[in-house]
Amino acid sequence: MMQILRTVAELRTRVRGWKEDGRQVVGLVPTMGALHEGHLSLVRAAKRGCDRVIVSIFVNPTQFNNEDDLKKYPRSEDADAALLAAEGVDILFAPSVTEVYPPGFASLITVSGVSAPMEGERRPGHFEGMATVVAKLMGMTQANRAYFGQKDWQQLQVVKRMVADLNLAVEVVGCDTIREADGLAMSSRNVRLDALSRAQASGLARVMGKTAAAIRTGTDIAAALDQGREELRLAGFTEVEYLDLRDAAMLDPITRLDQPARLLAAAWIGGVRLIDNIAV
Numbered sequence: 001m002m003q004i005l006r007t008v009a010e011l012r013t014r015v016r017g018w019k020e021d022g023r024q025v026v027g028l029v030p031t032m033g034a035l036h037e038g039h040l041s042l043v044r045a046a047k048r049g050c051d052r053v054i055v056s057i058f059v060n061p062t063q064f065n066n067e068d069d070l071k072k073y074p075r076s077e078d079a080d081a082a083l084l085a086a087e088g089v090d091i092l093f094a095p096s097v098t099e100v101y102p103p104g105f106a107s108l109i110t111v112s113g114v115s116a117p118m119e120g121e122r123r124p125g126h127f128e129g130m131a132t133v134v135a136k137l138m139g140m141t142q143a144n145r146a147y148f149g150q151k152d153w154q155q156l157q158v159v160k161r162m163v164a165d166l167n168l169a170v171e172v173v174g175c176d177t178i179r180e181a182d183g184l185a186m187s188s189r190n191v192r193l194d195a196l197s198r199a200q201a202s203g204l205a206r207v208m209g210k211t212a213a214a215i216r217t218g219t220d221i222a223a224a225l226d227q228g229r230e231e232l233r234l235a236g237f238t239e240v241e242y243l244d245l246r247d248a249a250m251l252d253p254i255t256r257l258d259q260p261a262r263l264l265a266a267a268w269i270g271g272v273r274l275i276d277n278i279a280v
C-alpha cells in the first residue's frame, strides 16, 4: 500500500528499513505533479528496474523564473496520488516548501556549460533551482536510480553532468517522450491550451519532424532551420524562441551532421510556452 510522506525524517526511516530488509535498489521519479502518461511511463520504468519506487511531487519554487508561471502551475495532488497508488508506487513524497528549504538554506548548484544555452538563456536561474532540488531529492531518498523524461532534454543533460561531477551514486535513466495521438509531447502545461491552440500545438512536432528529415537528407542546416521557424509561425506559433540543431550531449551548436545531434525547440502558442526535441 502506498504511503504519503511529507518529511525527510520519515522518508529516511522508511528507506533505511527497506535497505535493512535487503530491498536494495530504490528508484526515484522526481515530478512537480499534475501527472500524465509521460510521468506514468517513468514510474513503470522505475517499477521494472527497482525493488522500491518513490515518486516525489514538489512544485519547486526556485526553478521558476516567472512568478505567474509558478502561480498558474497545475496542482492536483489527490488525483496524482490515486494514479500513483494504482501503479503500485511505494512512497509518494510530497514535502512542503519549508521542509525542502528550511530557514537558513543557502546552497545552490550551478552546472555550467550545458546549462547555458536555450532554456538557460531564456529562464535565468531555472537550471540552478532544478539541479539543486534534484540533488536534494537524491540525497533525501538515497535512490540508486532516478528517472527523467527526454522531453526535457537539456534538463536530462544537466542532471547527468551534475551526477558525474559530484560523484553522486545514482544511475540517471532517460526515458522516451510520450506523445498524444497527434504528436504533441505530453506536458503538465498542455492543460492551459485552449481548444484552438491545442489543435495548432501539434504543429510543433510535425514541423520538427519535417525539419529533422530535411537535415538528415542533406538540406543545408541553416536553411532547414530558417524554413522550420517560418513554418512554425505559419502553424500559429506567435513566438519561436529557438529551433536549433545541437550536439546531443554538450548542446553546442553544430553546422554539420557528423555526431549525435538533437533538434530542440521552444515556442509560444495561445499564451503557453511549449518545448520539444527529437534525435536527428
Ligand code: PAF
Binding pocket: 030, 031, 032, 058, 060, 063, 130, 133, 134, 152, 155
Ligand atoms: O521535470 C520536472 O518536473 C522538474 O524539473 C523536476 C525534475 C521534478 C525538478 O523539480
